[in-house]
Amino acid sequence: MAKANAVYAQSGGVTSVINGSAYGVIKAAQKSDLIENIYGGLYGINGVLEENLVDISQEDPADIERLPFTPSGAFGSCRKKLPSLEKNRADFERIIEVFKAHDVRYFFYNGGNDSMDTAHKISQLSHDMGYEVTCIGVPKTVDNDLPVTDNCPGFGSVAKYNAVSIQEASFDVASMHHDSTKVFVTETMGRHAGWIAASAALAARTENDGPHIILLPEIAFKEAEFLAEVERIRSKIGYCVVAVSEGLQNPDGKFVADAGTVDMFGHTQLGGAGDFIANLVKNKLGIKVHNALPDYFQRSGRHIASRTDVEQAIAVGKEAVRLAAEGLNGEMVTIVRDSDSPYSWSVGHTDIANIANKEKVLPPEYIREDGFHVTDAFRQYCLPLIEGELWPEYSNGIPLYTQLKRNLVPKKLG
Amino acid sequence: MAKANAVYAQSGGVTSVINGSAYGVIKAAQKSDLIENIYGGLYGINGVLEENLVDISQEDPADIERLPFTPSGAFGSCRKKLPSLEKNRADFERIIEVFKAHDVRYFFYNGGNDSMDTAHKISQLSHDMGYEVTCIGVPKTVDNDLPVTDNCPGFGSVAKYNAVSIQEASFDVASMHHDSTKVFVTETMGRHAGWIAASAALAARTENDGPHIILLPEIAFKEAEFLAEVERIRSKIGYCVVAVSEGLQNPDGKFVADAGTVDMFGHTQLGGAGDFIANLVKNKLGIKVHNALPDYFQRSGRHIASRTDVEQAIAVGKEAVRLAAEGLNGEMVTIVRDSDSPYSWSVGHTDIANIANKEKVLPPEYIREDGFHVTDAFRQYCLPLIEGELWPEYSNGIPLYTQLKRNLVPKKLG
Numbered sequence: 169m170a171k172a173n174a175v176y177a178q179s180g181g182v183t184s185v186i187n188g189s190a191y192g193v194i195k196a197a198q199k200s201d202l203i204e205n206i207y208g209g210l211y212g213i214n215g216v217l218e219e220n221l222v223d224i225s226q227e228d229p230a231d232i233e234r235l236p237f238t239p240s241g242a243f244g245s246c247r248k249k250l251p252s253l254e255k256n257r258a259d260f261e262r263i264i265e266v267f268k269a270h271d272v273r274y275f276f277y278n279g280g281n282d283s284m285d286t287a288h289k290i291s292q293l294s295h296d297m298g299y300e301v302t303c304i305g306v307p308k309t310v311d312n313d314l315p316v317t318d319n320c321p322g323f324g325s326v327a328k329y330n331a332v333s334i335q336e337a338s339f340d341v342a343s344m345h346h347d348s349t350k351v352f353v354t355e356t357m358g359r360h361a362g363w364i365a366a367s368a369a370l371a372a373r374t375e376n377d378g379p380h381i382i383l384l385p386e387i388a389f390k391e392a393e394f395l396a397e398v399e400r401i402r403s404k405i406g407y408c409v410v411a412v413s414e415g416l417q418n419p420d421g422k423f424v425a426d427a428g429t430v431d432m433f434g435h436t437q438l439g440g441a442g443d444f445i446a447n448l449v450k451n452k453l454g455i456k457v458h459n460a461l462p463d464y465f466q467r468s469g470r471h472i473a474s475r476t477d478v479e480q481a482i483a484v485g486k487e488a489v490r491l492a493a494e495g496l497n498g499e500m501v502t503i504v505r506d507s508d509s510p511y512s513w514s515v516g517h518t519d520i521a522n523i524a525n526k527e528k529v530l531p532p533e534y535i536r537e538d539g540f541h542v543t544d545a546f547r548q549y550c551l552p553l554i555e556g557e558l559w560p561e562y563s564n565g566i567p568l569y570t571q572l573k574r575n576l577v578p579k580k581l582g
Numbered sequence: 583m584a585k586a587n588a589v590y591a592q593s594g595g596v597t598s599v600i601n602g603s604a605y606g607v608i609k610a611a612q613k614s615d616l617i618e619n620i621y622g623g624l625y626g627i628n629g630v631l632e633e634n635l636v637d638i639s640q641e642d643p644a645d646i647e648r649l650p651f652t653p654s655g656a657f658g659s660c661r662k663k664l665p666s667l668e669k670n671r672a673d674f675e676r677i678i679e680v681f682k683a684h685d686v687r688y689f690f691y692n693g694g695n696d697s698m699d700t701a702h703k704i705s706q707l708s709h710d711m712g713y714e715v716t717c718i719g720v721p722k723t724v725d726n727d728l729p730v731t732d733n734c735p736g737f738g739s740v741a742k743y744n745a746v747s748i749q750e751a752s753f754d755v756a757s758m759h760h761d762s763t764k765v766f767v768t769e770t771m772g773r774h775a776g777w778i779a780a781s782a783a784l785a786a787r788t789e790n791d792g793p794h795i796i797l798l799p800e801i802a803f804k805e806a807e808f809l810a811e812v813e814r815i816r817s818k819i820g821y822c823v824v825a826v827s828e829g830l831q832n833p834d835g836k837f838v839a840d841a842g843t844v845d846m847f848g849h850t851q852l853g854g855a856g857d858f859i860a861n862l863v864k865n866k867l868g869i870k871v872h873n874a875l876p877d878y879f880q881r882s883g884r885h886i887a888s889r890t891d892v893e894q895a896i897a898v899g900k901e902a903v904r905l906a907a908e909g910l911n912g913e914m915v916t917i918v919r920d921s922d923s924p925y926s927w928s929v930g931h932t933d934i935a936n937i938a939n940k941e942k943v944l945p946p947e948y949i950r951e952d953g954f955h956v957t958d959a960f961r962q963y964c965l966p967l968i969e970g971e972l973w974p975e976y977s978n979g980i981p982l983y984t985q986l987k988r989n990l991v992p993k994k995l996g
Contacts, residue, residue: 245757337882340881564787
């Protein structure tokens with residue numbers, strides 16, 4: 169079989185370790201007998217549509233080696249979700265046309281649910297159009313909400329970031345509560361699934377350690393019960409640490425964050441679930457509250473990434489190339505948990521159609537009966553995913569992250 | 583001279599390295615010929631007023647060795663500022679009474695401006711009352727706003743936290759801006775002085791790296807100029823990263839954070855300078871904005887502390903005991919910069935009266951002429967303070983921080 173070219177692209181919200189998957193794909197592609205050149209899509213699928221393909225062979229090999237130590241998307245990512253084939257055949261045909269022009273027969277798409285949907289459609293259409301492109305999905309999402317796979321690269325590191333940060337903030341409030349802050353609130357990512365909020369539980373070593381309350385999107389928010397729980401914990405240990413998911417909802421199914429805050433000019437204000445909870449505690453209980461919103465810091469905090477997560481990110485990238493070489497198409501790489509204790513894992517794969525546009529929320533057995541915390545079963549699931557550290561190199565006091573040159577392959581189309 | 587006891591106490595907002603100073607004081611006190619027992623004040627000066635003195639000799643030596651690796655105040659801190667002697671003589675007399683009852687002749691107070699004021703007054707009154715207590719101040723503040731000393735322990739680590747986090751978030755926005763977030767805003771601590779906001783500048787390795795705009799409390803906020811600067815940067819590189827001090831003020835001298843946001847019930851809302859700036863960009867420029875509020879995460883982020891900062895924190899603790907042994911009283915330990923490049927430093931000291939209730943703001947030579955960034959002179963000042971790492975030990979995926987037993991010395995008074 170003659171060699172052909174491959175495109176790797178990144179999609180959706182970036183993570184601390186998505187570049188680890190880029191590294192895995194690139195290194196495996198460079199060794200593969202089937203792949204001539206590996207190109208990077210500049211800003212995800214946009215790079216294909218716009219014929220902006222990064223010539224990875226022009227990068228300094230030292231920069232490639234630093235990819236697993238660099239957060240965010242080194243090739244740029246995108247939020248573009250392509251509509252259905254029926255509604256948007258032109259975009260898909262353009263993708264195939266660009267692939268054809270550059271002799272691209274392999275497409276590795278690194279993303280979450282939406283991206284798997286895109287990869288699935290490209291795989292189908294390329295077959296229909298008689299220009300076969302092998303599409304393999306590489307999983308990535310901090311939200312950990314993909315089905316089939318035991319966990320998703322990106323999640324372990326955001327979980328570790330939150331566990332470490334909340335442990336530190338809990339120590340802070342424990343120091344200050346005698347005559348100052350009594351309640352600390354932090355908002356985690358995870359709009360529809362509570363995996364990240366739940367992972368905050370790993371900050372605690374003992375029953376009395378924060379976080380004392382975890383507010384999950386899976387459990388409708390009940391104000392009175394929540395305030396009573398805050399007071400119960402305060403009367404026991406003097407202070408209370410709360411982790412709240414950005415996706416927390418009222419019993420009517422509306423996000424608590426959409427509570428309708430306006431400024432003095434009547435403009436609707438940004439302000440999330442963390443602000444809402446902090447304001448509630450301040451106004452209803454009349455005590456001093458601090459709140460944090462780590463936002464992008466949590467999903468790009470490579471300096472505190474999980475070694476397990478980095479290793480899995482690299483492995484799923486390498487496996488994607490191996491699956492393509494084996495002749496598979498329309499599959500996504502998965503992570504399989506072979507054993508809980510000691511934790512061991514391997515890579516597997518599943519039909520992309522099993523993943524596309526599906527979401528895995530926190531199952532009931534991971535949520536404490538009263539809805540305000542997690543169970544030991546969740547802790548057992550999550551702990552191995554945050555284990556281990558893999559520090560980046562430092563210079564001038566900050567991590568030495570890679571910025572690729574991203575020189576483009578000459579365009580062949582208009 | 584007969585041996586006597588000593589009290590060490592922590593005051594004000596805690597830091598990543600204040601326990602390093604505790605370690606320095608404890609280790610030096612345990613070796614001192616003048617000090618019999620070293621006690622910890624539980625929750626700062628409250629511990630003296632309430633006769634809650636921690637018996638440090640009962641702590642596990644391994645826990646003491648872990649103090650420099652543990653953020654926050656291991657003995658608890660306080661926000662208590664004692665009013666003047668004239669208005670509040672009873673409290674000061676109570677302090678002397680407790681010291682007398684426990685044969686305490688040395689008091690090491692670890693804090694910022696207010697705490698130095700307290701230490702100064704205790705030193706004065708103890709002399710007047712004929713029960714001489716040697717009071718030595720140990721500097722601590724993330725705000726870096728104490729005069730005389732070149733810098734304050736705690737600042738280097740909050741600066742490193744912000745530099746690292748903002749570098750990571752800048753990489754994130756750089757990945758996403760093609761079809762998603764264009765502006766990222768983060769709010770730093772520092773209500774009256776811009777040192778922490780300025781330190782965000784160390785996130786950048788090149789001119790195009792974030793943060794692109796730094797909004798300092800020393801420079802009155804001008805909305806039109808700010809929005810124009812955001813647009814100038816966006817048109818140049820496609821996105822813009824903004825670090826804003828919580829203390830940013832309008833030209834009328836009011837905090838921008840006090841912009842009068844209310845919820846649907848008319849309650850005033852928490853919401854800081856970061857929210858204000860993010861909303862402004864969203865409403866005036868109509869582009870996608872994300873904002874972060876690291877809050878306590880920044881000042882207790884020991885996992886990313888500066889080695890220079892930890893070493894200085896320990897050194898000022900040790901030096902406090904040495905000064906007391908030399909017979910000095912009413913002095914605060916300082917850090918002296920002996921050389922910029924290569925950076926070298928030593929410890930010095932100054933009369934506490936030179937410190938108490940005084941604030942050092944960012945000098946004009948550290949602020950870029952247009953007010954939206956810092957100068958190279960500031961970078962040269964700040965860089966050595968964030969240099970080096972000193973990782974804590976990890977277990978179960980998170981740092982192994984110390985929680986002291988804090989057994990109290992039996993009370994002798996009511």
